[in-house]
Amino acid sequence: MSYTRALRCRKCGQEYPVQPLGLCDFCLSPLEVSYDYKAMSMSREKLAQGPLTMWRYKDLLPVEGDVVDINTGFTPLVKADRLGRELGLKALYIKNDCLNPTYSFKDRPVSVAVTKAREFGFDTVACASTGNLAASVAAYAAKADMKAYVFVPADIEPGKLIGTAIYNPVLVKVEGSYDDVNRLCAGLAQRYHWGFININLRPYYAEGSKTLGYEVAEQLEWRAPDCVVAPAASGLLFTRIQKGLDELSMLGLIEPVNTHMYLNQAAGSSPIVNAFETGTLHVNPVEPNTIAKSIAIGNPADGYYALSVVRQSGGGACAVTDDEAIAGMKLLAQTEGIFAEVAGGVVIAGLKRLAASGTIKKNELTVAFITGAGPKTQETVSDIVQPFTIQSSLESFEEIVGARV
Numbered sequence: 001m002s003y004t005r006a007l008r009c010r011k012c013g014q015e016y017p018v019q020p021l022g023l024c025d026f027c028l029s030p031l032e033v034s035y036d037y038k039a040m041s042m043s044r045e046k047l048a049q050g051p052l053t054m055w056r057y058k059d060l061l062p063v064e065g066d067v068v069d070i071n072t073g074f075t076p077l078v079k080a081d082r083l084g085r086e087l088g089l090k091a092l093y094i095k096n097d098c099l100n101p102t103y104s105f106k107d108r109p110v111s112v113a114v115t116k117a118r119e120f121g122f123d124t125v126a127c128a129s130t131g132n133l134a135a136s137v138a139a140y141a142a143k144a145d146m147k148a149y150v151f152v153p154a155d156i157e158p159g160k161l162i163g164t165a166i167y168n169p170v171l172v173k174v175e176g177s178y179d180d181v182n183r184l185c186a187g188l189a190q191r192y193h194w195g196f197i198n199i200n201l202r203p204y205y206a207e208g209s210k211t212l213g214y215e216v217a218e219q220l221e222w223r224a225p226d227c228v229v230a231p232a233a234s235g236l237l238f239t240r241i242q243k244g245l246d247e248l249s250m251l252g253l254i255e256p257v258n259t260h261m262y263l264n265q266a267a268g269s270s271p272i273v274n275a276f277e278t279g280t281l282h283v284n285p286v287e288p289n290t291i292a293k294s295i296a297i298g299n300p301a302d303g304y305y306a307l308s309v310v311r312q313s314g315g316g317a318c319a320v321t322d323d324e325a326i327a328g329m330k331l332l333a334q335t336e337g338i339f340a341e342v343a344g345g346v347v348i349a350g351l352k353r354l355a356a357s358g359t360i361k362k363n364e365l366t367v368a369f370i371t372g373a374g375p376k377t378q379e380t381v382s383d384i385v386q387p388f389t390i391q392s393s394l395e396s397f398e399e400i401v402g403a404r405v
């Protein structure tokens, strides 16, 4: 059964029945799903019996019946000893969310949103995407036998275009930035009776990312990390990692949470970090210019809430250059064998700075969230390919390669 109670406005508290609606009619603030937590009876043992996917936490998600799933979640939490040594951290873990069906964490929120779209009776889903969401929506729509319209900025990486088109959605490249795509889609959502995954279904979409918080706590044998390091675009993912941890503690499954939440962005698109550094809660939009395209949102819808999480948790925010991000991708691959996309490089570069400055301390149990896979943005590191070319003879090997052994 579902414990979903209503939609509730994050700002004015106005409540709405469960329906496809993203923003409060009165104050235009984001709506959030609210639950009847008191009616929940949950135990570690019961949760452990669930499927090895994000749906083991179904009771904490806003869905009613059968779910649309292609085996998303319960991704590895890897103890990163080599990377930790490199950065001077003794208890570092990587949550490797590259290992989802469409190779990014977006499969989590999308699994919830597409399930909800089907419940609401939509035959078509749609989204405004920086790249990864498009692939996930298209894949989930294929699985659910629904039509999909996906809108992406025209300068999207080729790997992401192919990785979306393969599922056969109606794929629309929009001349402009993600923020332009999003504005267009907000207009389309008024005109077409579609389930817009990150617009009118956004409150449900948002909830899927809580499973990252649940999984990490369960994988750490039911405790919250001391520090979380995660990327932010709209800021939604970041807020939901913390919400997941908080809910587990409210339900008595883990001790009270005292996790410092660190937010990372690329310097070329860092409106949330800028606000943190200026000491305001007002996030001023920027014009993005970075190769970390999946997190290039200049006007982040949940920026204010992400910033509040940073502040209230005693965490921090940090912006890194594109060069640092690329170095971060290489470092993660060459120490832990994990090939992340540029957003992952941003996280590792931010983590490196936080460790070097002593902000994150040596013995703190730290989890870095790697949210998307490297092959999608492989052109950004193509300089790494410097093979030897030889004839198929021993002599040639020894002459060209052997000399350097």
Ligand SMILES: *Cc1c(COP(=O)(O)O)cnc(C)c1O
Pocket: 104, 105, 106, 130, 132, 133, 231, 232, 233, 234, 235, 236, 237, 238, 294, 295, 341, 343, 344, 371, 372
């Ligand atoms: C979408 C995305 C994010 C950020 O998500 P928000 O919830 O918008 O902050 C981070 N990493 C990757 C790889 C993404 O695709």
Ligand SMILES: [Zn+2]
Pocket: 009, 010, 011, 012, 013, 014, 024, 025, 026, 027, 028, 029
């Ligand atoms: Zn409101």
